Amino acid sequence: QVQLVESGGGVVQPGGSLRLSCAASGFIFRNYGMHWVRQAPGKGLEWVAFIAKDAYIKQHAGSVKGRFTSSRDNSKNTLYLQMNSLRIEDTAVYYCAKDLDATFDDWGQGTLVTVSS
Amino acid sequence: DIQMTQSPSTLSASVGDRVTFTCRASQSIGTWLAWYQQKPGKAPRLLIYKASTLKSGVPSRFSGSGSGTEFTLTISGLQPDDLATYYCQQYNNYLYTFGQGTKLEI
Numbered sequence: 001q002v003q004l005v006e007s008g009g010g011v012v013q014p015g016g017s018l019r020l021s022c023a024a025s026g027f028i029f030r031n032y033g034m035h036w037v038r039q040a041p042g043k044g045l046e047w048v049a050f051i052a053k054d055a056y057i058k059q060h061a062g063s064v065k066g067r068f069t070s071s072r073d074n075s076k077n078t079l080y081l082q083m084n085s086l087r088i089e090d091t092a093v094y095y096c097a098k099d100l101d102a103t104f105d106d107w108g109q110g111t112l113v114t115v116s117s
Numbered sequence: 118d119i120q121m122t123q124s125p126s127t128l129s130a131s132v133g134d135r136v137t138f139t140c141r142a143s144q145s146i147g148t149w150l151a152w153y154q155q156k157p158g159k160a161p162r163l164l165i166y167k168a169s170t171l172k173s174g175v176p177s178r179f180s181g182s183g184s185g186t187e188f189t190l191t192i193s194g195l196q197p198d199d200l201a202t203y204y205c206q207q208y209n210n211y212l213y214t215f216g217q218g219t220k221l222e223i
Binding site: 035037044045046047050057059061062095100101102103104105106107108109110 | 118149151153155160161162163166167172204206208211212213214215216217218
C-alpha cells in the first residue's frame with residue numbers, strides 16, 4: 001500500500017531555513033506528480049507546491065513563491081521541500097501527497113514546522 | 118486566483134440523515150473539483166474527484182455532483198464515523214485552492 005513519510009520539521013527562527021523530506025513507498029514514485037500541502041494550527045488546508053513526475057513542471061503557491069522550492073530524487077523515491085526566509089505565518093503541519101488527476105490522492109502523516117523567535 | 122467558498126461553515130445533523138455540503142467557485146472550473154474528509158488530528162482523505170468520481174474504497178453513501186461553479190457533496194445515511202471537517206478543492210492550470218471547510222457535527 002502507498003506510504004508517504006514526512007520528516008525534517010522542527011522549530012526555526014524567523015528568517016531561517018529548513019528542508020523537509022517525504023519518503024515514498026508502495027507505488028512507482030517516478031510515475032506520479034507530488035504535492036506539498038500545509039495546515040496552520042486550527043486552520044484549513046493550503047496547497048503549497050506541485051512537482052511533476054519528471055520535475056519538468058514545478059509550481060508554487062504565491063504565498064511561498066521565491067522562498068520555497070520543491071524537488072525530487074526519483075532514484076531515492078524521495079520528495080523535498082526547501083524552505084528559506086521562513087516567516088511566523090509559515091508555522092503549520094506540512095503534508096506530502098500523491099497526485100491523482102489534479103487531486104491529493106494519498107497523504108503522509110505530516111511534519112510540524114514551527115517558526116518562532 | 119480562483120476562490121472557493123463552502124457553506125455552511127458548520128452543519129449539525131443526526132445519524133441516518135441525508136446531508137449536503139455546498140462549494141462555489143469564483144469562476145468556472147469545469148469538473149476539476151475534489152472533496153476531502155479530515156478527522157481531528159489526522160491527514161485528509163480523498164473522497165470524490167472530478168466532481169463526481171468516488172475514490173475506490175470510499176463508502177457509496179458519499180456522492181458528488183456539479184460542474185462549472187456550483188458543486189455539492191452528499192452523504193446519504195449519516196454514520197457516527199462521518200464526524201469530520203469536509204473540504205472542497207479546485208484545480209486550474211497547476212494552481213490549487215481549498216475551500217475553508219465545513220465542520221460536520223453529529
